[in-house]
Amino acid sequence: MNAHAPFSFATPDRVIVIGAGVAGLATALRLAPRPVTLVTASPLGLGTATGWAQGGIAAAMGEDDAPALHAADTLAAGAGLSEPEVAERVAAAGPGLIEWLVGLNAPFDRDTVGALALGLEAAHSRRRIVRAGGDSTGRLVLETLVRAVSATPSIDVVVAQARHLMHDRQGAIAGVVCERGGTRLRLAARAVVLATGGIGALYASTTNPRGATGAGLALAARAGASLRDMEFVQFHPTAIAVGADPMPLATEALRGEGARLVNGLGAPIMAGITGGDLAPRDVVARAIFQAQARGTQVFLDCRGALGARMATRFPTVAGLCATAGIDPQHEAIPVRPAAHYHMGGVRVDGSGASTVPGLFACGEVASTGLHGANRLASNSLLEAMAFAPWIAEAIEAVPVPGAAQAVPEQPRPASDLPTIRAIMEQRVGVVRDADGLAEAVRRLMPAAEAGCDAALVGLVVATSALSRRESRGAHWRSDCPDQAPVRHTETTLAEVLSSSAVDAPAFA
The missing domain is CATH 3.50.50.60 (FAD/NAD(P)-binding domain)
Structure with a gap:
């Protein structure tokens, strides 16, 4: 090599x-x-x-x-x-x-x-x-x-x-x-x-590397490719909430080995929910999000035998906890949802x-x-x-293309990534509604039109989420809690940029 x-x-x-x-x-x-x-x-x-x-x-x-x-x-x-x-x-x-x-x-x-x-x-x-x-x-x-x-x-x-x-x-x-x-x-x-x-790093709370801003999606979109189901962003329910960016992750396998989600008093968060602590990720993420919206802090409880063997069975999580000053054998781990997978x-x-x-x-x-x-x-x-x-x-069956055409050299606009991340976190997060999504579209559109890749990808996610007027899987609309007939969303860059009028300045 x-x-x-x-x-x-x-x-x-x-x-x-x-x-x-x-x-x-x-x-x-x-x-x-x-x-x-x-x-x-x-x-x-x-x-x-x-x-x-x-x-x-x-x-x-x-x-x-x-x-x-x-x-x-x-x-x-x-x-x-x-x-x-x-x-x-x-x-x-x-x-x-x-x-x-x-x-x-x-x-x-x-x-x-x-x-x-x-x-x-x-x-x-x-x-x-x-x-x-x-x-x-x-x-x-x-x-x-x-x-x-x-x-x-x-x-x-x-x-x-x-x-x-x-x-x-x-x-x-x-x-x-x-x-x-x-x-x-x-x-x-x-x-x-x-x-x-x-695309996890488009969100203020993420478990992804800082470079995960959807650059490949922007390349494909600008080349004319169709993008599908862009609204479905999975939020991992148990990112360790210790103020780090990106957020360290407490693997789901911990719950498979007996860890439980609890509040500050030790009461189970997932009680009465089908699947309990091993429910699908979207269900668990929403339960934690809703508990935190009520002012309840949520913890992953590994205390006791699981915590004692964490250093050998889950050495990565054990190391992350040690860095944060948490002893999982004796202390519950503070957690919250974070953007994890697209x-x-x-x-x-x-x-x-x-x-x-x-x-x-x-x-x-x-x-x-x-x-x-x-x-x-x-x-x-x-x-x-x-x-x-x-x-x-x-x-093997792809024919050799003809000579590549010239690509105009265009200056790349500066990306206000912190603002984009805040918009996505607040308006295109675990729970969404039409007003918040429409605001995200208005605020991201000018930067996307100017050539900012991060804003473009965020715009496609927000536009697709706005068009899906139902709640399904990782996409949850508080204003549309029921499911509609099954369908995919599919769009191209040209369709997205022509779909919404801009009535607010970029990041206003």
Whole structure:
């Protein structure tokens, strides 16, 4: 691998993968031996949400489990918007993907007889969460894939910011314009795969890296791609509320091992709610949000035996608690919901292809039909790895595009990210209503029109949320609490920018 190669190596037959989390790394590996240029904003292993994933990878590996049961749980969590054929196909791929990682020497946890140790998380009917290092699965899987990529000679790594997608005269994607050290660089490509992650950092409270502002979604939108179900943002219910930004996460697996959500007096928060502490994430997040709106502080109670073994079973959470001065064996952990995962994204088909020829998307940036209105816990790493080989296979049939057309050099406007994050937190959060969403649209529109990517992505989320006049999964409208007939929302940049009149100055 050549991490410092000159940019002249990008030929029209090469594939460019943008992003180096599990989606980008897995796709680059599956494309081998085809030449791949992996464009990443940070050096390999850094700046990606994959490395922060605590829970694990969902796969039907147990004797009492089956892919059909996994698919059924996925559909139930998706609240009517998960596509059955996608859920069945991804769930069926799960066991083989775990074996693929084992073949790459991923250090999965084992039980006393050497079998994979399987954990339980919310809304799963079986213990099927494959983990590594207790709650360090994301980091250890990322390290495994980085080692594999580093040993693959067909993959070149370029540390740069992707700024624009280039088209040929017929409208097919023909490459990427990147920026490194202030220099503008053109990379020609046969196809481009977006693997750029999510949008959590558009919110003031998030568990995501600060760079997770939807840059890949902005690239796709400006290239003309359709975006689907952008309103569905999953808020993890148990971010540790100690004033950090991003917020440290207390994995859902803690509740699978017996932790309980309580108020300051120790009374259960989830009493009387179907599923209790292991209800789907959207249900738990709303219960905590509503309790806090009433002035009730919420805690994750791991005291006693679970707290005593946290250092070995959940070392990441134990370390986060120690940094915050919390002893989970004797103290309950203060928690609150925070933006965690985006179910919406670039609409893709079963091969990961977008509506723009030559443009593919994998992982959180994509809307594959798996997650629907509410992602089932630990299905995200699974989805990314499942689609990687399907994308690689589809790219074999993509014709080499014509010469890339010139991209106008436009100054990038300054982004008032703190203001955008406050708007999204206050108006497009756990509980929404028409007035708040309309205000968010009015305030984000001018900056989006001026070319601010963060404002553009926030605008699409707010516009889609305003158009969905119902409550479903992670999208909850206090003014529309019932469900309407099942439908997807789908839009393009042109439709969003023409949909609302601007009657307020930017960030007024």
